Amino acid sequence: MRNIGIIAWKEFRQYFGSPIAYFLAIVIFLFLGIVFALDLVQTMSNTYSAQVLEGTVVLGPLLTLLLFATPAITMRLLAEENGAGTLELLLTAPVRDAELVIGKWCGAALFASVVLALTWIYPIFLQSITKPNGIDQGPLVSSYIVLFLLVGALLAVGVGISSLFSNATAAFFASLVVSLGLWVSGLATSTLSYMGSMGGASLWGTVLQYMDFTSHFYNTAYAGRLDLTDIVYYVSIIALSLFFATRVIESKRWR
Amino acid sequence: MIQVTNLTKWYGLRKAIDGLNFHAKKGEIVGFLGPNGAGKTTTMRILTAYMPPSEGRAIVAGYDVVEESLEVRRRVGYLPETVPLYSDMTVLDYLDFMAAMRHLPNADQCVDEAIQRVNLEDRVESYIGNLSKGMRQRVGLAQAVLHKPEVLILDEPTIGLDPAQVVEIRAFIRELGADHTVLLSTHILSEAQQICNRVLIINKGHIVAEDRPENLQARLAGAERITVELAGDTDGAETTIAGVKGVLTVEPMGNGIFEIEITPGKEIRPAIVRALTRAGQDVVEVHSQGVDLEQIFLELTRSDDKSKGKRASRRQKE
Numbered sequence: 001m002r003n004i005g006i007i008a009w010k011e012f013r014q015y016f017g018s019p020i021a022y023f024l025a026i027v028i029f030l031f032l033g034i035v036f037a038l039d040l041v042q043t044m045s046n047t048y049s050a051q052v053l054e055g056t057v058v059l060g061p062l063l064t065l066l067l068f069a070t071p072a073i074t075m076r077l078l079a080e081e082n083g084a085g086t087l088e089l090l091l092t093a094p095v096r097d098a099e100l101v102i103g104k105w106c107g108a109a110l111f112a113s114v115v116l117a118l119t120w121i122y123p124i125f126l127q128s129i130t131k132p133n134g135i136d137q138g139p140l141v142s143s144y145i146v147l148f149l150l151v152g153a154l155l156a157v158g159v160g161i162s163s164l165f166s167n168a169t170a171a172f173f174a175s176l177v178v179s180l181g182l183w184v185s186g187l188a189t190s191t192l193s194y195m196g197s198m199g200g201a202s203l204w205g206t207v208l209q210y211m212d213f214t215s216h217f218y219n220t221a222y223a224g225r226l227d228l229t230d231i232v233y234y235v236s237i238i239a240l241s242l243f244f245a246t247r248v249i250e251s252k253r254w255r
Numbered sequence: 256m257i258q259v260t261n262l263t264k265w266y267g268l269r270k271a272i273d274g275l276n277f278h279a280k281k282g283e284i285v286g287f288l289g290p291n292g293a294g295k296t297t298t299m300r301i302l303t304a305y306m307p308p309s310e311g312r313a314i315v316a317g318y319d320v321v322e323e324s325l326e327v328r329r330r331v332g333y334l335p336e337t338v339p340l341y342s343d344m345t346v347l348d349y350l351d352f353m354a355a356m357r358h359l360p361n362a363d364q365c366v367d368e369a370i371q372r373v374n375l376e377d378r379v380e381s382y383i384g385n386l387s388k389g390m391r392q393r394v395g396l397a398q399a400v401l402h403k404p405e406v407l408i409l410d411e412p413t414i415g416l417d418p419a420q421v422v423e424i425r426a427f428i429r430e431l432g433a434d435h436t437v438l439l440s441t442h443i444l445s446e447a448q449q450i451c452n453r454v455l456i457i458n459k460g461h462i463v464a465e466d467r468p469e470n471l472q473a474r475l476a477g478a479e480r481i482t483v484e485l486a487g488d489t490d491g492a493e494t495t496i497a498g499v500k501g502v503l504t505v506e507p508m509g510n511g512i513f514e515i516e517i518t519p520g521k522e523i524r525p526a527i528v529r530a531l532t533r534a535g536q537d538v539v540e541v542h543s544q545g546v547d548l549e550q551i552f553l554e555l556t557r558s559d560d561k562s563k564g565k566r567a568s569r570r571q572k573e
Binding site for chain 2: 087
């Protein structure tokens with residue numbers, strides 16, 4: 001446990017020493033700020049509509065941004081250690097391989113949590129201007145809980161991919177491809193369920209539906225419902241990916 | 256401290272090391288000498304519990320490298336050939352991190368001591384990426400000695416350094432021998448000769464010789480060499496030198512220089528000079544080359560035909 005903390009803290013600190021982290025934060029907040037401002041202006045000028053701005057307004061764009069940001073956060077975690085030969089240092093230090101992998105993931109998750117926590121300024125701002133009733137806080141809370149898990153899952157996939165490479169850029173693109181694959185499996189789901197409604201095969205539809213990365217967020221938590229299935233889904237992706245990364249690191253010892 | 260029995264490592268179908276047996280006692284500096292690709296790094300990686308052996312056992316600081324690998328790692332300091340450093344960290348951050356990873360109770364004190372031992376006091380706040388090669392090597396060494404390990408394993412610790420730095424690092428390693436068991440690899444022979452109490456010569460995964468540097472020299476009999484330089488006309492000098500008792504072979508090198516192989520342990524230089532002066536030759540310079548590990552090394556690691564050739568020339572003389 002202590003080793004995990006030490007490695008996580010080192011990684012977390014290192015994010016703030018590198019330009020990538022600041023660049024990511026700038027892009028995310030610039031983009032979210034624009035989206036938020038436009039939504040706000042549109043809602044306020046649209047006096048005929050009864051539409052109210054939800055607290056979760058920035059989460060859609062945020063999720064898309066995170067799809068691209070998480071590979072950038074995880075790309076160098078293990079790939080750089082492979083490339084620079086520092087993995088030899090860590091593998092000959094009194095640290096278990098699993099502790100190393102989990103520590104790396106925790107460091108990335110800690111950094112991502114800071115970014116996510118900073119996006120609370122939008123709902124807080126909305127709350128302060130929509131008096132006296134305020135915004136609906138149910139979907140907000142459930143969304144953020146599942147969002148943390150979703151990002152954790154993306155980061156775990158990134159760590160797993162990063163363990164395979166010795167070049168951070170290659171790890172970035174590979175993680176992006178895998179994350180995108182998980183993402184678009186949702187499209188396949190909707191196609192299959194459409195076919196299913198017309199009497200097509202439903203087993204694959206069910207499997208793909210369960211595999212779909214975004215529906216576990218949008219269908220439930222985003223609407224204000226916390227579902228155990230979703231939590232199990234993201235936690236299993238985290239566990240599987242980190243297990244995979246550990247095995248890859250272990251296998252390096254045999255080569 | 257280090258006990259290796261029948262250690263073998265396969266990389267696919269290639270045997271990197273083949274049935275190594277050796278040991279190192281406490282406070283000993285053992286040199287691992289061999290050409291590139293001989294299996295030095297592989298052996299060191301096994302001893303530091305980086306990778307497991309295919310066959311055989313290795314006990315380091317009293318623990319098995321496979322079964323109790325974490326215990327071994329706690330007691331070993333390791334400097335790999337490519338010094339593992341994070342270029343975006345400062346020296347101090349890096350050493351603090353390593354101290355934390357090793358759970359040192361008095362981390363700050365250990366880091367300070369390590370920095371002092373390698374003379375890095377004025378660079379602690381520098382980013383490692385901005386340091387010179389020699390400085391990086393010292394940071395790597397500081398990392399290896401940080402936890403005062405019982406066993407230190409240094410893979411080519413002086414490679415790529417300038418001569419002044421090499422001298423410095425060698426002196427430091429000799430100093431480390433006082434309270435650590437040191438295993439270092441090198442392909443520089445004079446280095447092994449200077450620093451080590453014992454030398455293991457390894458070639459193609461086998462240990463081909465193991466002894467104290469001075470004993471290794473003595474073992475290679477009949478290889479002491481003398482160079483004589485003459486001025487002016489050198490006609491007949493070769494026969495004159497060959498006539499001196501104790502001379503094995505004479506080889507004219509041109510420009511009045513002769514290489515003479517003599518029976519080791521006998522001082523026959525004055526006799527050679529006397530004989531030459533009597534024959535009317537002007538001796539400008541006489542010096543002994545001794546035998547160095549270089550010759551032993553080449554002898555042991557080269558294919559047989561070279562030593563056959565040498566033997567043949569000796570026979571010719573007789």
